[in-house]
Amino acid sequence: MNATQVRVGIIGCGMVAAEYATTLAASDCVRLAACADLDAERAATFAYRHSIPSAPVDDLLNPAAVDLAVVLTPPASHSPLARQAIAAGLPAVWVEKPIAVDPNDAAELIAHAAGAGTLLGVAPDTLLGPALQTAASALQRGLIGEIHSAAATLYSTGPERWHPAPEPFYAEHVGPLGDMGPYYLAALDHLLGPLHVRAATAATRAERCIRSGPRSGTGFTAHSPTYIAALLETQEGTPVTLTASFDSAGTRAPHLEIHGALGTLALPDPNFHTGDVLHRPYGAPTWSVVASVATAGPLGRGMGVVDLAQALHHGRSARCCPQRAERITRLAQTLIATATAHPPVPAQVITNTPPSPSQ
Template sequence: MTAIPIRVGIIGCGMVAEEYATTLAASSLVRLTACADADPARADAFGGRHRIPVTDPGSVLDPAIIDLAVILTPPHTHHALLLEAIAAHVPAVWSEKPLALTPGAAAQVVAEAEAAGILLGAAPDTTLGPAFVTAQEAVRSGRIGTVLSATATLLSTGPERGHPSPEPFYAAGAGPLGDMGPYYLAALDELLGPLQVHAAMAHTRAPRTIRSGPAAGKRFTAQAPTHIGALLTTADGVPTTLTASFDAAATRTPRIEIQGTRGALVLPDPNFHTGEVLFAEYGTFVWEPLTPAASAPQVAGRGMGVINLATALMAGTAPACAGARAARVAAISDDILRAAPRPDRGLLTGPRRLTASTTTTTTKESTR
C-alpha cells in the first residue's frame, strides 16, 4: 500500500497548473513534491508561487520522488509523456485532456497502463463536482422518470475573443469538438451510458481574427471544423444531439438538457464543477434549482480527479475518471469527425453509422 501523503509531481506549469496546484494543496491526502516544465523560468516561477521543488523534465518521472504524475503539458505531448511515465513505473498517472490526439494512440496508452499495472486517470474531472453529482442522482433515482432524449450544446464566439494566442485551439484535432467536446461527451457518457454516432455535419469558418492582446487584429486560418452537429444514441436507444460551435454570436440555449417521462433537467456548463441544476416537473414549465445531493462534495475544482486517483492508489481500487473513459470519448469524437462529410466527397444523402468503441468502421454513403 502506498504511504500517505501520496507524492505528486506536476509536468507542465502553465495556466491550468495553477488551478490544479491550488486544489491539491488543500488536500491532506497528497503532497506536491516536484514540478517541471520545458521552460525552466516558468517552472521556477510556478514552483516558487506554490512552494514546490523544481526539477527538470527528464528527472521528474521517477518513482523515487513521486507516486503520481500529473501531465498538464500541451495536448500533442501527452501520448509520449504518458508512455514514458508508464515505462518508468510511476504507480499512478493523470493526464489532462486528451490522452492522445488519435483514438488508436489513446487506446494504446490505456492498454500499456493496464499491462504494467499502472493506475491511469484522465480529465475531465468535472463529473466529480457537486453539479454533476446532483444531476446524476436525479437521473438515477428516477426523479425525471425514463429518459426520452438529451441535448448538449456548446455555442461560443470562439477563444480568439479573449485569448491572446488562440491559434492552437483551431489546430487539426482541436476546434470546439476537440477542445471543449470532451466535457460534454464525458458528462453524457456517465449520465446516459455508451454513445453511438449516427450522423454528423461540420463546417469550418476558416478566417479568424484575434480580438485581444498584443496580436489583436491578426488573422489566422482554422484547421479544424468550427461548427459541428451530431446525432447520437445511447445503448438504450435514447436520441441525443450534440452541437459544438465557435461560430455563435450569442445564445440562451441550455448546455445540457435531459427530457424524461416525469420531468426535465438542465445542467450547468460541464466545463466547470459547480452551478445550478434546474428541474421542471412534467407539464409545469416551471424551473426550480435542485437541492445539492447529500453525496456532493463540499470543495470542488480542477484536480479533484487527481485526489480521487490518489485515493484509488491508496485503496487499491479503480479511479472514477479512468483513462478508459477518456479513450471512449476520443473514439466518439473521432466517429463524429468521420461521420461529417468531407469537402472533397460532397454531402451525405443518408446517415453514416459508426461504432464509438472502435475506429475501424464500415460506412454507406453517397455523394451529390
C-alpha cells in the same frame, strides 16, 4: 510512497496548471512536489509561486521524485508523456483531456498502463462535482422517468478571446469538439451511457484573430472544424443532439437538457464542477432547483487527481476512468470523420408548378 501524502508532479505550467495547484493545495492526501515545462522560465515562475522546485521533464518522471505525474501539456504530447511516466515506473498518471489524439493510441496506452500496474486517470473530473453527481442521482431515482431524448449545446467565441496563444486549440482533431467537447460528451456518457454517431455536419471559419495578450490582433488559421452539429444515440436508442461551435457570440440554450416521460432536467455548464440542476415536471409551468448532492474533498480542476491519489492508497481504480476517455476520443474522431466525409447534399428545390394530368 509517503504513507499519508502522494507526491504530485505537474508537467505543463500553462494557465490550467494554476487551477490544479489551488485544488491540490486544499487536499491533505496529496502534496505538490515539483513542476516541469519545456519553457524553463514559465516553469521557474510557476515553481516560485507555489514554493516547489522545477525540474526537467526527464528528472520529474522519476519514482524518486514523484508518485503521480499530472500531464497538462498540449493534446499531441499527452500519450507520449504518459507512456514515458509508465516506463519510468511511476505508480499513477493523470492526463488532461483528451487521453490521446488517436483512439487506437488511447487503447494501447490503457493496456500499457494495466500491464505495468500503473493507475491511470483522465480528465475531465467535472463528473465528480456536485452538479453532475446531482443529475446522476436524479436520473437513478427516476425523477424524470424513462428518458426520451437529450441535447447538448456549446456556443462560444473561441479561446482566442481570452487565451494569448490559442493556436493549439485549433490544431487538427481539436477545435470545439476536441477542446470543450469532452466535457459535454463525458457528461452524456456518465449520465446516459456510451453513445454512437447517427449523423453529423461540420463547417470551418478558418481565419481567426487573437483578441488578448501581447499578440492581440495577430491572425492565425484553424485546422479543425469550428462548428459541428450531430445526432447521437445511446445504446438503448435514445436520440441525443450535440452542437459545438467556436463561431458564436453566445446562446441562451441550456448547456445540457435531458427529457423524460415525467419531466426535464436542465444542467449547468459541464466545463465546471458546480451549478444548479433544474427540474420541470411534465405539464408544470415553472422550474425548481434539485437538492444538491454533497461531495467530499476540494472542488475544482484537480479533484480527479485527488481521487486518483486516494485510489492509489486504497487499491481501487480511478473514478475518472481511462476507458470512458478512450470512448470519448473514439466518438470525437467518428464525429469529425462523419461530419467531414462528404460535401453537403444540395436541398431539393420545390416549386409551385402544378402536376401534369399524367402524373
